[in-house]
Amino acid sequence: MAVGLHDFPNIPEIKGVRIGVAEAGIKKPNKKDLVVFELCEGASVTGVFTQNAFCAAPVRICQKHLGKSASRYLLINTGNANAGTGQLGLDDALRACQVLADQADTAIESILPFSTGVIGEPLPVDKIISAIPSALNNLSADNWYSAGVGIMTTDTLPKGSVRTFDFAGKQYTIAGVSKGAGMIRPNMATMLGYVFSDIAMSVDVLQSILKEVVNKSFNRITVDSDTSTNDSCIAVATGLAGNDEITSANEPLAQAFIQAFTEVMQELAHAIVRDGEGATKFVTVEVSGAAIEQDATKVAFEIAHSPLVKTALFASDPNWGRILAVVGRAGVEGLDVDAVQLHINGVEIARNGGLSPDYSEELGQAAMAPEEIHILVDLGVGNASDTVWTTDFSHEYVTINADYRT
Amino acid sequence: MAVGLHDFPNIPEIKGVRIGVAEAGIKKPNKKDLVVFELCEGASVTGVFTQNAFCAAPVRICQKHLGKSASRYLLINTGNANAGTGQLGLDDALRACQVLADQADTAIESILPFSTGVIGEPLPVDKIISAIPSALNNLSADNWYSAGVGIMTTDTLPKGSVRTFDFAGKQYTIAGVSKGAGMIRPNMATMLGYVFSDIAMSVDVLQSILKEVVNKSFNRITVDSDTSTNDSCIAVATGLAGNDEITSANEPLAQAFIQAFTEVMQELAHAIVRDGEGATKFVTVEVSGAAIEQDATKVAFEIAHSPLVKTALFASDPNWGRILAVVGRAGVEGLDVDAVQLHINGVEIARNGGLSPDYSEELGQAAMAPEEIHILVDLGVGNASDTVWTTDFSHEYVTINADYRT
Incomplete structure (x- = not known):
C-alpha cells in the first residue's frame, strides 16, 4: 500500500563502504535480517539517537562506542529491538560486537550495534553470532539493495536514496538507506537511517550538519506519534573523494554537500511515511x-x-x-x-x-x-x-x- | 459495542427541573434531537467549557449568558455543532435563544444554548425553531431517559447517573446525563454533561465544586485525544430540597454532596469511555x-x-x-x-x-x-x-x- 514510493535507486559504489548481508533467522526463517556496513579507516562517523528514556541496549552502546574509537563496522539486526531487556540486553549486544570485532580483527569499540523489531523480548544473540561470518563473507560495494531489504521490519518496500554533485572538478556521492513504518515520530533521528558519502569532512562538521538536517527530515515525520526506543541515524564521510577535509560548514563545498545531503535525508524520511503502516495517503x-x-x-x-x-x-x-x-x-x-x-x-x-x-x-x-x-x-x-x-x-x-x- | 455500560438508571423527579424533548429533524428524521431543560427560579447554575480556541458559537453565548442573568432554560440540539461557523453561527444560536425566550416569557440571557454534532456546517436553525413549541409542550419531571437519548450523536446508548443521600433528616438527589463517544479528550469539561441536584447551594460554591470534581472525572477521560469545540458541563442546584443555602464547601452537608456528586460525575464520564467509538475495552x-x-x-x-x-x-x-x-x-x-x-x-x-x-x-x-x-x-x-x-x-x-x- 506504499504511497508514491519510487523503486529502490541504482546506488553506485561509495569508496570506503562495503556491505554484507545474511539470514540469521531472528524472527522468521529465509529473510535477510542481518546487515554489516564496513567503513574504511579514517572515515568520519557521527549519529543522532532516540530521546526515549527507555532507549534500547544497542543505542546505549552506540553512543558509548562513537565517542571512544574510530568506527569501522555497523552491525544491524531486525526482528528484535533489544529494548526493555535490562542488563541482559547490554550483555547480548556487547557479545555480538565482540564476535564481529574478533573476526574483523578490530577493537570492540569500533563496532556500532543497531537493533529493530519487537520490544521487550531477549535478543536471540546466538543466531546473530552464527550469521556474522556469512555477512562478512559477502561484503561488497554494491550490496545496497540487499541492505535496504535487510533492515526492513513492517516496511513493505526497501528505502534508498542517492545524489551526486560536482564541485571544482570533482564528483561526490551521497547515498543512504532507511527503514521504518510504525512507531514513527522520531525525536533526534528515525527508526534507522544510514547515509554515506565519499566526501572528506571532519566529524565535528558532519555532526553539526547531521543535527541541522535531521530537524528538517527525520524529525519532521510522524506516522503514529510513538517515538521508538531504537531510533538511530548515522552519517558517514569516508573521505576518499579526494578533497581537502572540510573543517567548516561555511565552506562552499560544505554548502553544496548540505543541499544534496538534505535531499537524500528528506527522501529517506519521506519514504518511511510513504510506507507508513496502512498508509493510503x-x-x-x-x-x-x-x-x-x-x-x-x-x-x-x-x-x-x-x-x-x-x-x-x-x-x-x-x-x-x-x-x-x-x-x-x-x-x-x-x-x-x-x-x-x-x-x-x-x-x-x-x-x-x-x-x-x-x-x-x-x-x-x-x-x-x-x-x-x-x-x-x-x-x-x-x-x-x-x-x-x-x-x-x-x-x-x-x-x-x-x-x-x- | 459499549463496554460494561449499565442500563439507563431510574431517575426520580428533581424538584425544580422539567425536561422537554422533540424531533427537529436536524440531521436525520424521526430522531429525538432537541432537548430543553427548564429550571425553577432561583436555581444556582454554573458550567465549565472547552478550552479549544475554536470554541463553538453556543459555547461563547453560554459563557456570556451565565454571567448576565439567572439561567432558566438549557436548549440542546444534536446533529450539528454550530462550530467553525463564524458570525452566522452566533446569529443562528441567538435567534433560537430568542424564540425560546419569547415562548417561555423570559429574557434571552436566561437561555443557555448547546450544540453537538458535525463541525463546520451552518446550523439548521429554522428546524430547531419549529420544534421548540413541541419541546415546551411535553415538559415533564420524568423525561430523563428521553433527555439521555435526545443528546446522543455517535453514542450507542444513553448515559445517566443518579445518587441520593440523606443528611440531617433530609434526602437529597443528584442526577445527570452525558453524551459523547468520539473527539473525547475534555479539557475543562466533556462533550455535554448536565448534572442537577435539589440541594440549595450558592453559585460560587457550586462552581468551585464543579471545577474540582471535573478534574477527577470528565477531565480525566480520553477516547482519541481530540478536544472538542463544544465541550460543556453544567451543574444545577435548584435549592428546593429545603436546606439552608450552602455558602462554603467546608460545611458537612457540602462534603456529603461532593462525595455523591463525584460518583455521579465519574459514572457519567466513564459512561462516555465505555461507549467510546469502537470500544471493546x-x-x-x-x-x-x-x-x-x-x-x-x-x-x-x-x-x-x-x-x-x-x-x-x-x-x-x-x-x-x-x-x-x-x-x-x-x-x-x-x-x-x-x-x-x-x-x-x-x-x-x-x-x-x-x-x-x-x-x-x-x-x-x-x-x-x-x-x-x-x-x-x-x-x-x-x-x-x-x-x-x-x-x-x-x-x-x-x-x-x-x-x-x-
Whole structure:
C-alpha cells in the first residue's frame, strides 16, 4: 500500500563502504535480517539517537562506542529491538560486537550495534553470532539493495536514496538507506537511517550538519506519534573523494554537500511515511504565519497526530472542521481564530475562522481525492513556519498493529 | 459495542427541573434531537467549557449568558455543532435563544444554548425553531431517559447517573446525563454533561465544586485525544430540597454532596469511555510513584493516547514494551527507567526497567483478556499519582470516523 514510493535507486559504489548481508533467522526463517556496513579507516562517523528514556541496549552502546574509537563496522539486526531487556540486553549486544570485532580483527569499540523489531523480548544473540561470518563473507560495494531489504521490519518496500554533485572538478556521492513504518515520530533521528558519502569532512562538521538536517527530515515525520526506543541515524564521510577535509560548514563545498545531503535525508524520511503502516495517503502539513517556529511545529504535529483528521484523510473526506478543532486545541498562545486560513491542495477551505465563501463540498472532495495531500494552515499572525509529513489512519494500520506479534 | 455500560438508571423527579424533548429533524428524521431543560427560579447554575480556541458559537453565548442573568432554560440540539461557523453561527444560536425566550416569557440571557454534532456546517436553525413549541409542550419531571437519548450523536446508548443521600433528616438527589463517544479528550469539561441536584447551594460554591470534581472525572477521560469545540458541563442546584443555602464547601452537608456528586460525575464520564467509538475495552491507566502530579497525569494521558498501546489493547496482546516505550518518551524530567514497574490487572509485568522474573506470556495474555483493563505504572520516585480512563483502538473506530459524514 506504499504511497508514491519510487523503486529502490541504482546506488553506485561509495569508496570506503562495503556491505554484507545474511539470514540469521531472528524472527522468521529465509529473510535477510542481518546487515554489516564496513567503513574504511579514517572515515568520519557521527549519529543522532532516540530521546526515549527507555532507549534500547544497542543505542546505549552506540553512543558509548562513537565517542571512544574510530568506527569501522555497523552491525544491524531486525526482528528484535533489544529494548526493555535490562542488563541482559547490554550483555547480548556487547557479545555480538565482540564476535564481529574478533573476526574483523578490530577493537570492540569500533563496532556500532543497531537493533529493530519487537520490544521487550531477549535478543536471540546466538543466531546473530552464527550469521556474522556469512555477512562478512559477502561484503561488497554494491550490496545496497540487499541492505535496504535487510533492515526492513513492517516496511513493505526497501528505502534508498542517492545524489551526486560536482564541485571544482570533482564528483561526490551521497547515498543512504532507511527503514521504518510504525512507531514513527522520531525525536533526534528515525527508526534507522544510514547515509554515506565519499566526501572528506571532519566529524565535528558532519555532526553539526547531521543535527541541522535531521530537524528538517527525520524529525519532521510522524506516522503514529510513538517515538521508538531504537531510533538511530548515522552519517558517514569516508573521505576518499579526494578533497581537502572540510573543517567548516561555511565552506562552499560544505554548502553544496548540505543541499544534496538534505535531499537524500528528506527522501529517506519521506519514504518511511510513504510506507507508513496502512498508509493510503502521503500528507504534507505546512503551518505558516506563526509568531514563532515552535507554534508552527506544534500545530503541524497536532494535526498530523489527530486520529480524527487521519481517519478523515483515509476516507478522502473534506471534514475540515476537525482540522480547525485541532488548531484550536493545540495550545498556541494568543491564537486569533479569526485570522486562521486553511487550504487543502490549493483549495481555500476556511477563512476568518469560518468556511470560505468560495468553498463547495465538490471542491473539497476533489481536493481530498489524490494520494498526495497538502494541508496548509496559515495562522495569520507572523512569519514563522514549519512542515511535517505524515500518513492517514486506515483499517490496515489497526490490523498490522493488532496482529504484530502473532 | 459499549463496554460494561449499565442500563439507563431510574431517575426520580428533581424538584425544580422539567425536561422537554422533540424531533427537529436536524440531521436525520424521526430522531429525538432537541432537548430543553427548564429550571425553577432561583436555581444556582454554573458550567465549565472547552478550552479549544475554536470554541463553538453556543459555547461563547453560554459563557456570556451565565454571567448576565439567572439561567432558566438549557436548549440542546444534536446533529450539528454550530462550530467553525463564524458570525452566522452566533446569529443562528441567538435567534433560537430568542424564540425560546419569547415562548417561555423570559429574557434571552436566561437561555443557555448547546450544540453537538458535525463541525463546520451552518446550523439548521429554522428546524430547531419549529420544534421548540413541541419541546415546551411535553415538559415533564420524568423525561430523563428521553433527555439521555435526545443528546446522543455517535453514542450507542444513553448515559445517566443518579445518587441520593440523606443528611440531617433530609434526602437529597443528584442526577445527570452525558453524551459523547468520539473527539473525547475534555479539557475543562466533556462533550455535554448536565448534572442537577435539589440541594440549595450558592453559585460560587457550586462552581468551585464543579471545577474540582471535573478534574477527577470528565477531565480525566480520553477516547482519541481530540478536544472538542463544544465541550460543556453544567451543574444545577435548584435549592428546593429545603436546606439552608450552602455558602462554603467546608460545611458537612457540602462534603456529603461532593462525595455523591463525584460518583455521579465519574459514572457519567466513564459512561462516555465505555461507549467510546469502537470500544471493546474499558481501560484504567493509573500512574503512581511520580515526583509531582503533573508527571503522573502526563504519563497516563500519553499511554491512553498511544495508537500502538490502544491497538495492542484491542488485540488483548500483552505487548508491554509499547507501554514502557511511551513512559520513556513522555518527557518526565529525571525519569529513572530502572525504578519503573508495570502491572496489568494485578500481574507484575516489568520491574527495574525490564521484564519481571515472574512474568510469563501466559500470565500476560490472561491479564489482557478481560474487557476491563487496569494498567498500573509505578514511576518509583515519589508519592504523586493520577488516573485516566480510556478505550482501545479498533477497526470499528476507523469505520465510524471514516464514514461519519456519509
